[in-house]
Amino acid sequence: MQINFDNTYGNLPKNFYTQIKPTPVVNPHLILFNWPLACDLGLNVEREELQKIADVFSGNLVLESSNPLALVYAGHQFGYFVPQLGDGRAVLLGEVVNTSGARYDIQLKGSGKTSYSRGGDGRATLGPMLREYIVSEAMHGLGIKTTRSLALVTTGEPVFRDTILPGAILTRVASSHIRVGTFEYFAAQKDFESLKILADYAINRHAPHAKDSKNPYFSFLEFVLDMQTSLIVDWMRVGFIHGVMNTDNTAISGETIDYGPCAFLDEYVPDKVFSAIDSYGRYAFNKQFSIGLWNFIKLSETLAFLLSTELKASAAIIKELERLFIEKFHEKYLEMMAHKIGIFIPDEKDGQLIQDLLNIMEENYLDYTLTFRHLIQNTGQSSWALLKDFAVPRGFQQWIEVWKVRLVSQGVTHDEVVALMAAQNPILIPRNHRIEEAIDFAVEHNDFSKANRLIKAFSDPYKNNEEFIDLGQPPTSQQRVYQTFCGT
Numbered sequence: 001m002q003i004n005f006d007n008t009y010g011n012l013p014k015n016f017y018t019q020i021k022p023t024p025v026v027n028p029h030l031i032l033f034n035w036p037l038a039c040d041l042g043l044n045v046e047r048e049e050l051q052k053i054a055d056v057f058s059g060n061l062v063l064e065s066s067n068p069l070a071l072v073y074a075g076h077q078f079g080y081f082v083p084q085l086g087d088g089r090a091v092l093l094g095e096v097v098n099t100s101g102a103r104y105d106i107q108l109k110g111s112g113k114t115s116y117s118r119g120g121d122g123r124a125t126l127g128p129m130l131r132e133y134i135v136s137e138a139m140h141g142l143g144i145k146t147t148r149s150l151a152l153v154t155t156g157e158p159v160f161r162d163t164i165l166p167g168a169i170l171t172r173v174a175s176s177h178i179r180v181g182t183f184e185y186f187a188a189q190k191d192f193e194s195l196k197i198l199a200d201y202a203i204n205r206h207a208p209h210a211k212d213s214k215n216p217y218f219s220f221l222e223f224v225l226d227m228q229t230s231l232i233v234d235w236m237r238v239g240f241i242h243g244v245m246n247t248d249n250t251a252i253s254g255e256t257i258d259y260g261p262c263a264f265l266d267e268y269v270p271d272k273v274f275s276a277i278d279s280y281g282r283y284a285f286n287k288q289f290s291i292g293l294w295n296f297i298k299l300s301e302t303l304a305f306l307l308s309t310e311l312k313a314s315a316a317i318i319k320e321l322e323r324l325f326i327e328k329f330h331e332k333y334l335e336m337m338a339h340k341i342g343i344f345i346p347d348e349k350d351g352q353l354i355q356d357l358l359n360i361m362e363e364n365y366l367d368y369t370l371t372f373r374h375l376i377q378n379t380g381q382s383s384w385a386l387l388k389d390f391a392v393p394r395g396f397q398q399w400i401e402v403w404k405v406r407l408v409s410q411g412v413t414h415d416e417v418v419a420l421m422a423a424q425n426p427i428l429i430p431r432n433h434r435i436e437e438a439i440d441f442a443v444e445h446n447d448f449s450k451a452n453r454l455i456k457a458f459s460d461p462y463k464n465n466e467e468f469i470d471l472g473q474p475p476t477s478q479q480r481v482y483q484t485f486c487g488t
């Protein structure tokens with residue numbers, strides 16, 4: 001195996017990270033490896049060298065080109081500022097640049113203690129790492145920006161939580177690990193020199209176009225707001241609840257990062273919270289926009305001194321960015337919801353049409369995913385086995401009649417409407433009960449067949465595949481998952 005790591009982050013000043021080797025593990029065993037992703041990344045890996053893959057992606061074998069680093073960052077966790085967090089159980093092995101010129105971080109998660117472990121053991125357990133693997137790859141299948149999962153290795157070591165659990169290491173691939181919290185770390189120390197270095201690095205890596213603009217830092221923030229608003233709209237499109245939108249879990253690239261207690265809506269409950277640690281519903285499904293904005297303002301504030309040398313002027317610029325964030329989000333949200341119901345270009349009345357539908361869904365606890373597929377079926381598609389138990393509530397048919405008139409008014413073909421809707425509305429989402437079932441099975445029986453089946457099914461979630469009909473069904477009352485846990 002040959003990986004040519006390139007380490008631009010390691011060339012940043014020493015106060016951005018600590019150099020640290022992963023702590024070796026007793027018995028690394030490769031459970032999952034994402035061959036298509038390895039290929040996209042241009043990694044030179046052969047199927048004959050499974051043990052070597054396990055050694056590299058457990059951290060037991062550090063390749064020569066690698067310069068392992070734990071990155072420092074801070075963060076607002078549930079609204080409270082923690083001045084120093086950092087990779088407490090992760091190391092960045094290095095960056096790779098693929099044949100298209102895209103740069104990615106390759107990071108081990110669960111690789112042992114670092115100087116940022118704050119009393120933690122630096123380790124991760126199989127269940128949550130498998131969960132991140134399945135859900136992040138499902139997000140990718142859904143077409144939503146996300147970190148990816150390259151490898152899952154069990155360590156052969158026990159990890160002590162409430163009970164003794166099998167240890168595991170996940171290899172995470174991200175277009176970078178720069179978070180809002182990375183900026184907050186330097187801002188809290190009033191280290192303006194490092195902040196500028198970080199901002200310039202982030203611009204070079206993620207938004208090089210910003211360099212040519214009149215105010216590069218404003219353009220950079222415009223880029224971040226564009227990415228963040230698109231991301232949250234995409235989450236809402238598929239009913240995803242991140243669950244811990246702390247600023248340290250908000251990547252400036254606009255990728256979904258840190259799959260802790262995240263979950264997907266079954267029935268439509270707009271203020272739904274699954275996370276056991278989110279007692280006040282700060283990160284509820286319908287709060288994700290306002291939290292995204294809050295996080296974005298925190299980022300903007302750290303760069304205030306670069307936006308203008310005058311305090312008043314930077315405050316005005318941040319206000320303008322806030323306005324833009326709100327405007328962009330609402331624009332994108334309306335367009336996304338319109339597309340979900342087959343409307344190409346929404347007009348001012350469509351907002352109400354969409355709200356009426358959401359009200360019917362909320363009042364009747366309709367399944368978020370199946371409702372939109374039911375609508376596609378109502379445009380004249382043949383009926384699907386998946387929808388045979390979908391109960392149509394009173395009042396819904398009336399809405400459908402109004403909606404159909406609106407569809408016809410567009411002057412586009414029926415096929416075009418169906419294609420638009422089918423591209424927005426997945427058939428399969430990683431339903432919580434299915435994920436939990438696959439994880440329990442893997443942890444209890446060391447059998448990954450259910451997990452592998454999910455990974456395969458979710459790689460193409462818009463396809464009507466008879467083989468996976470069971471995965472499209474909502475949970476029965478016995479299968480229902482009420483709470484999700486971070487599992488750190």
Ligand code: AMP
Pocket residue numbers: 085086087088089090116117118119120121122123124249258260486488
């Ligand atoms: P997370 O909840 O995964 O976003 O983690 C929040 C912070 O806690 C990050 O700084 C992590 O590195 C750190 N952390 C989480 N679990 C552990 C652990 N087992 N050992 C050390 N640090 C950890």
Ligand code: MG
Pocket residue numbers: 248249258
């Ligand atoms: Mg985190």
